[in-house]
Amino acid sequence: MKLQIISGVSGSGKSIVLHFLEDQGYYCVDNLPVDLLPHFVENMDWNNPHIHGAVSIDVRNFSHELAHLPHILEQIKKMGVKYSIIFLDADDATLLKRFSETRRKHPLSDIPLTKAIQHERNLLTVITQRADIKIDTTNTNIYQLQHLINIYIANDRTTEMSLLFQSFGYKHGVPLDADFMFDVRCLPNPYWEPHLRSLTGQDKSVISYLENHKTVLQMKEHLIYFLQQWLVEFKKTNRSYLTVSIGCTGGQHRSVYLVEQLKIHFQPIHSHVICYHRDLI
Incomplete structure (x- = not known):
């Protein structure tokens, strides 16, 4: 062991x-x-x-x-x-x-x-x-x-690198343990929709709201493209873990949604994917 x-x-x-x-x-x-x-x-x-x-x-x-x-x-x-x-x-x-x-x-x-x-x-x-x-x-x-x-x-x-996707809220402080940190506060915020405020990026209505905005889908595609290009290089360094942190204002909607989407995309092609929502209430 x-x-x-x-x-x-x-x-x-x-x-x-x-x-x-x-x-x-x-x-x-x-x-x-x-x-x-x-x-x-x-x-x-x-x-x-x-x-x-x-x-x-x-x-x-x-x-x-x-x-x-x-x-x-x-x-x-x-x-x-x-x-x-x-x-x-x-x-x-x-x-x-x-x-x-x-x-x-x-x-x-x-x-x-x-x-x-x-x-x-x-x-x-x-x-x-x-x-x-x-x-x-x-x-x-x-x-x-x-x-x-x-x-x-x-x-x-396993000796294969594990990939950790972590959501967080900037208002609670940035994580010190991130290898990559992406700020998605530029995206439309479901918080300002009263019926979505208490929900999270895991809820269908929030997902639907975000996916109705082209900028959100572009951000997702760009993150996936970037990570696909560079994960190969990080694997060559024999690292045990790579932490990718996605941050929005409160860590409840946009960052949670994107972390879940990255998990969905990478799980079928990467054997060890971990998802963690630091500030999700």
Whole structure:
């Protein structure tokens, strides 16, 4: 089975992910020193399909230990164990709010919190650069984060790249985890039609409204054409995931519709397509 390596900035939700994986039957270790990772791997029976492993590695490691990570990952690969790195982050304002609400100490608490957050990101660059999956938890609650992790691990049984289409609303903030981000706020907005306001881009009447506008169909065709051209190139880089984010004002109508349409188009021709509506109420 594949080893899940969980990392990220303090306050981004690493503990939530690790506890969720533990509930799913994973053998989990929090704050594992990087240098002990090969020993952890050696002691797991990776040929047993019922064995799952997950470790959390973060800034509580010493900086010189984090610097060893590229070499240690090569060791693990030579041992025949496949791994994925999931990196969590959130915007500074959200992290500050979370630390204020929980009254937790930041691991780098000897400097002001705002500087500690930035310094932590710099120290974790060696992990960020190698992350297979990056998740922005700024606007994600516990249940949404668990749902996302469940999607990822369910689709992490193959070496083929998984394609994630994500809708979002600009008024709730832009996602930090997008490889491609498209703004569709220029399209006609069903929100201004009173009978459509409470519906979503998944409802037939909203779909009908949007598809009666030529610009919406053109946008869909252009997105499909662009992605078809470049997905081939991204597959050649052996990426695990590619995240395409579509944003409208509230993340309820236009972006949801286009994400659903992209899913419909790409599912028959791409074996691993994931659909996620970040701000859908």
